[in-house]
Amino acid sequence: MRNLVIGAVLVGLIVLAALVSFLWTPFDPTQVDAALRLQGPSGAHWLGTDRFGRDLVSQLMVGARTTLYVGVVAVGVAAVVGTPLGVFAAAGPRWLGEIVLRANDIVLAFPALLLAIMFGAAFGASTLTAMIAIGVATVPSFARLARATALQVLSTEYVLAARSAGRTGLAISVRHVLPNIAGLIIVQCSVSFGIAVLAEAALSYLGLGTQPPTPSWGRMLQESQELLAVQPRLLIVPGVAIAVAVLGFTLLGDGLRDRLDPRLEGRRAQG
């Protein structure tokens, strides 16, 4: 329960920052002003400015948008593609399931970063390319989880009961399997969200993700690299933001698991 609350608060903070940034930011996050370079925290610039004189708070707020956008699309792609694939691999004909599994292994064996670089080369480096690459790389983890849990559900007596009541394949997958694995899939979404945020930061750091001038936490890190020794603040601010996002989504996932895992359901009702 505590995990859920802390996670929700941290995630809520990021969502709030992103939403407010549409209406208001202290300064224009892309406005360059040589006179304001590398200023420390002050009344006007709460977290100071970077080496181009841009306001850090404003960049952080608009960067939160990018972070959420990336997470939603990447996790959305992974869940929407991976979950049905996994259920199908479990419930469908055995040979087709095998093919899905082998294809899954191939994608899984492929380094996600390499995939993103290939995507970037093929479609041009952008936030969207990064998101889709991260999403595709995350599909196997959803497919695996969905298959493993679907197999568990398919071997239960209530699925046998549903079959003995005349239900057939697809209906059983939709009515009985999906609702019973949904909890774990949601948990996986939340955890993957954290991983996607981190991956986007890494890709942007390498210049393969979000392109200037759109603010992104990963790029803020990259730009501060050379000033690490003189201005550690520039590194700490986006670093902390990324850590908070990952921690928030992971805690949220943990808390959700406690609430959504059907295997814990009975215990909670009794306790």
Place this chain on the structure above:
Amino acid sequence: MLKVDGLRVAAGELPLVSDVSFTVGGGERVGLIGESGSGKSLTASAVFGLLPDDVTAAGSVRLDGVREDLVGAPESVLSRLRGSRLAMVFQEPMTALNPSMRVIDQVAEARLVHRAAADRAAARRDALGLLEQVRLRDVAELGKAYPHQLSGGQRQRVLLAIALANDPDVLICDEPTTALDVTVQAQLLDLIVNGVKERDAALLFITHDLAVVATVCERVLVMYGGRIVESGPVDEVLDAPKHRYTKGLLDASDLEAVDERGRLHAIPGAVPAAGQFPSGCVFRARCPRADDQCGEQPPWFGEPAHGHACWHPVGGEE
């Protein structure tokens, strides 16, 4: 109504059920008894065409009014019959209901699957009626509950309501009361018998509890080692068993009788694993009366519906 003829079930080369034949008429209540591992549940699964992937059935299972043989019938034919003309109540009420679905929806679904109800609202109304039929109280409230909020007895009633939802012609109950308290058992047995009587359905009641067979059934089949070893009217089989195995089973369930050392009667040895049964009479390895003749498979003595497969029946020449 249901006619099983020469049913064989095997896992690859390993025979699990051999040459099982019986019929259950409309309105007839037949018990299928035997120890764990005797092939009772497999027989039921074979009738439903719900055997595990690597287990195959041969022989014939016919249902009145269906042209195809149910053994080897395509899934499309079987799934139309399951839940409408054939229904099953499972042993474990804890696991036979979907934990993430409201009770009422699970009962309503039984009506919807076979299009017995016009729409979801009508199916829900039917479901409430069915839950009342199995004498559950406050069905409107109870229907909104999830399975984990119900007691074992309530869940088993819900399962019975689902099984009876489409007025099946054949109801198979696979040890439905084994997981329940004794007090709840009697009520559920009553409901099963009434439900079957009202519909003039055939009942195949699988159990290892002889007392339950005596209350519920009119006829009984005794299974051991994947074969039917004795059959007949309940009174006669339970009062005067012919097959040595039936005799052993009855002696073992008599908690008053003890041997000279004051111990309860038991059948010596244990049920062998599948494939480990002796050739000839399947019971001969544990039978006190076995001799050389038992090395040969005993034929069926008597009528198909009342007879036994034993070379040395109880009450015969000693």
